[in-house]
Amino acid sequence: MSEQDSTDSEIRVLLVGLGAIGCEIAKLLLKKRNVKIVGAVDLDPSKVGKDLGNVIGLKEPLGVTVLESIKDFDAEAEIAVHATTSFLDKAYPQILELIKRGLNVISTCEELSYPYVVDEEISRRIDETAREHNVTVLGTGINPGFLMDTLVITLTSVCQDIKRICVERVIDAAKRRLPFQRKIGAGLDVRDFKEKIVKGEITGHVGLKQSIAMIADAVGWRIDRIIEEPVEPIIAEKEVKTNYVVVKPKMVAGLSQKAHGIAKNEKVISLIFKAYVGAVEEYDSITIEGIPMIRERISPCIHGDAGTVAIIVNLIPKVINAPSGLKTMKDLQVPSAVLDDMQFHLKSKKI
């Protein structure tokens, strides 16, 4: 124990972003051995200056004061856990700053999971700067990052040939908290829902495009384009009372989104995402029409927040191990849980 518990072998983590996910990541990190939170940053004035333990709801302080800016962080760390935004343009300056501080970066930013389809120039600059500073950058999470891409890619490895891939994620929003129910428009009438879509107040799930592009790239499929169908409301057929909203018949129960990867005018990759109050079955399914045929199903579906928190923490050593540059999940080592000692998973040196 003594050697593993020494400070030298601890992985030092800077947390950037203390929203719901960032706080849960902090709590999970505290349960693992040989990893230490050495800094925390959040813009929120109600958090800045407080002890991190206080912010995440612990009784004891952690001795880490929440800073307002990455610039204020003056300790050493191996990796930054970045959880501030879904969008690449907002994440970009923060990530660049972390890279220039010599930090590896693992981020929940959905668009960063496969950023080439959002902005090639930004992606190139992140990659180049990361290589210059000998660090690795990865965007991941449960989705995008796992359920609709990495797991699909992994399953293709037992296929001799593939004609078509269809992935479906169905979430019963009745089991989720209010912010999630709001995010999908549960309880709105259809006109309000459509207005909020137009205003960008309901964005739907961010990441279908990223997942399609990552799958195509991983298997070497040349797709001509990615089509994202408009976000559609799912209309309630009967009344559903949740702990938060009550959805009456003809009101919006949630939303449905579809995206397709097109090759030679065929939909070769289709992703379907549905989140609504009252879904009869929650599941994540993957169908690969190929040789052999694969019908895979996780039921109930994996809880998004719990899974994202897990994969971010579990991937920390893999990101540190990886060659430098901007990476996506398909480039990394087979992902795995870190059950206890994070140091155990740090095997190779940075190249």
Next chain:
Amino acid sequence: MSEQDSTDSEIRVLLVGLGAIGCEIAKLLLKKRNVKIVGAVDLDPSKVGKDLGNVIGLKEPLGVTVLESIKDFDAEAEIAVHATTSFLDKAYPQILELIKRGLNVISTCEELSYPYVVDEEISRRIDETAREHNVTVLGTGINPGFLMDTLVITLTSVCQDIKRICVERVIDAAKRRLPFQRKIGAGLDVRDFKEKIVKGEITGHVGLKQSIAMIADAVGWRIDRIIEEPVEPIIAEKEVKTNYVVVKPKMVAGLSQKAHGIAKNEKVISLIFKAYVGAVEEYDSITIEGIPMIRERISPCIHGDAGTVAIIVNLIPKVINAPSGLKTMKDLQVPSAVLDDMQFHLKSKKI
């Protein structure tokens, strides 16, 4: 096309072992671009000296004459596909010879998928010799290699904590060919079955121990020991007629095997393998009791031979890309299909 089709970019493969699996691998390789079979070896006198095309049932010759020994191969190749045996002691001298010829090796040898639990000394020697010759060695297949280990490990990556893992593979042997039905004792009476077990004529599935050890290693679980329960016959309840054997009530329909990884006197990893004529449902299931809970199921189960052939071919570029030494699936990049051009997947240089 012109550049990719040039000989320079082709991955050159030496096939070692032309049994049922080796021949299917050859056929699949012929369907992929930028990979070329440049040699073939098999001990069988009925194959030696013949053209490989003839041996695998093509109308046209391939211009590759089957050699009796690896020693007779005098061309250049990047990788050897090795498919001669399930057992490490038999594979070892062949693999060592291939390594010394400067070839990367991908093998169907079940015990090689995680050879440390079979023979640490042999494993160490393979690793050292591979590093000396700057090549990579991997044992893989559908099982061990994927369904009961790599896929399980991949799913653990979305878990914050894990209490117990249970994996089950159930195969309806009625849908398989005669050699498979024989291998599991279908149609024998119970006494004959038990005799064949004692004589080693029925070995059951080889690999449960390897899969357990690989999972434990990947997640950092310290297991105290691995218990393999004796292979048990599954007794037919009603008559089942297959295209090959007929199984009458009270005869052996097939076999059941269980193995467990034990930590602190608890079965923390359990693998159950059943192959018998008349299984009502064929499936591969993974249950992870953890946070979150994961219940995953592939139904019907993935066809063993088809999947093994696929993963061997698909992993060729990943093995070439990997750092040198003896690797197991958990060490490699996220696996994926090679849909067309194998060269596309060759991105990094050997370290």
